[in-house]
Amino acid sequence: MLRNEITELLHIQYPIIQAPMAGGITTSKLVAEVSNNRGLGMIGAGYMYPIQIRDQIREIKGLTSNYFGINLFVPREFDVTENEMNTANRLLQPIREQLHVETDMEISTFNRVTETFHQQIKVIIEERVPVCSFTFGIPSKEVIERLKQQNIILMGTATTVNEAMEVEQSGMDIVVVQGSEAGGHRGTFLEGEQESLVGLMSLIPQVVDHVSIPVVSAGGIMDGRGLKASICLGAQGVQMGTAFLTCLESGANALHIEEILHATEDQTVLTRAFSGKWARGVNNKFISNMKQHETYLPDFPVQNSLTKGIRKKSSSQKNRDYMSLWSGQSPRLAKRQTVKSLIRNIIGEVNKSH
Template sequence: MWYRSEITKKLGVQYPIIQAGMAGGVTTPELVAAVSNSGALGTLGAGYMTPETMQQAIKQIKQLTDQPFAVNLFIPEIPNVDTEAINQANEWLRPYREALQLTKPEVKQPSSSNYEKQLEILLQEGVPICSFTFGVPDKETIQKLKQHHLLLIGTATTVQEAMINEVNGMDMVVMQGSEAGGHRGTFLGEFEDAMIGTMALVPQAVDQVSIPVIAAGGIMDGRGILAALTLGAQAVQMGTAFLTCLESGAKKQHKEAILHTTEEQPVITSAFSGKPARGIKNQFITEMAAYEKDLPSYPIQNALTKEIRREAANQNRPEWMHLWSGQGPRLSRQQAAGEMISKWILQIDERIK
């Protein structure tokens, strides 16, 4: 069968399809479980979760499925708190806060303690698979997780980043093409240099690393899945396609925006988080564009805009929300995750019979 590979065997799933671990409430336990119950791999996007919330979600997932699932974590970044940059950013953000009747948040010094507690919980809960974004865990962490038989999936946006994942002992690596929605996973050099399209990125990575490659970026249906496997990937990771699922926890304005936009609208912006990410162009992105280079680093800018985005959703102001999307929104559908997956599999079976 076309869908058997080293990866499906290792992951213990039927289909070589991974639902991306989108952070910020998108990956409800219902979504993760629905995906895993349909023979693909669901992923809890725990990047922004507290250890407690994450543990709670993992317990719920385990009640909803007995199939393998993954948890996605963010490798922490610890910039210094630059008070001047924060004051300047708060000034730029003032009009949105005023309109939404919000006050300035208190800024905490970022640390890695949340991440370390998250890792402990992975072990406690016996999570079988963990993926990482924004870097590679240190060798000690990798060793420890592997001793507990966790399968480790890395994220790379260039061949060199893929090689670093391999050398450090990651089991497989997601190659994130420039089409992808949400944050760029780039952790080496300038992100602009790492905007490589999936069609070019995947075969070049496949030729250079010996760990299995997972393709991501612009893959939205059976055609994209089969094309990615043809390029040499052993599996695909899909984010935007799952974001509009019935089980997804994305805000309704976010889902609607994806379902009704076109391929030119999702643009790269650092305005929401201080880190480049692809989202549908709106007023916030356009107005903040001029200040992008001077914003506080991730995750500080992320903390500064968090309440604005949350409250914008509550007050139905999508023009100020982060509407992450990849470059294939015309192919998005509002459907149950399981139905979506079945449809893709049928599409592929039709194509290759």
């Protein structure tokens, strides 16, 4: 049941991929432990500079000789109106003052997003990372071609059948289907937000019927039951975020971990107040207060930069009110355990039922 095209392609024993969570959660230790325990560890490199990526890749190679991967955000065109900027700053200013956050917002940096992306790709090729995944869209034909020439296995993220078909047409090897239960940012790139909130159990079989590349399921999967259900529906593997976020090797803020361990399924909500892109996390004061304004806020990555100081400061002050506490919809199943015991428990559950 557990050996298939995915395990073959990714050189892993178990079809378990640790979701690439950006923002420092995917420490070298976390990534290496997942790979050492026969799953696929992934670096969430969305916010990382090329030099940081190179350093972390080398560090991981020192900790594991097994396959691991990296994930990048595909840069998108974005328009920001002065009105949106003013609205955001007006709403954020009182919070910045309350937390003593200095504002040093440079909009010019946004023009370098694409340039940074190409530098990130260059490092991945030079360092020979075996697997590269993408979210928020599909990179250009040239980028895909360059990576394929190096025999790098490519994975795309989709939240609808149409997106999955696009991922396949672009020449990628694997599609990760992200159900609405998933924590963190939505990987949507074609449809509207509302249309893309398909539940995972509905999404898997529909995607499987429309693409011929292997499907990996993501969203709310925390244990062996989720893996078995995914495989029953035609997926060949799972990608798990929240389950690994609360592991001992994770780089997540201690308060973030505590919040997930004590959250219930009805406390995770979708918001675009933190980053300008819809994402799921544990509800808090910031999300509630921004709810009525969120449609007027600038798009990602602008809003993300505007709130960066607030998020950083509230993390260091251990103030849950203004942190982005990303979590999937199954927080009651989260445990504080090692990567090794998480993977061992998943496999144990799957084998027990055979």
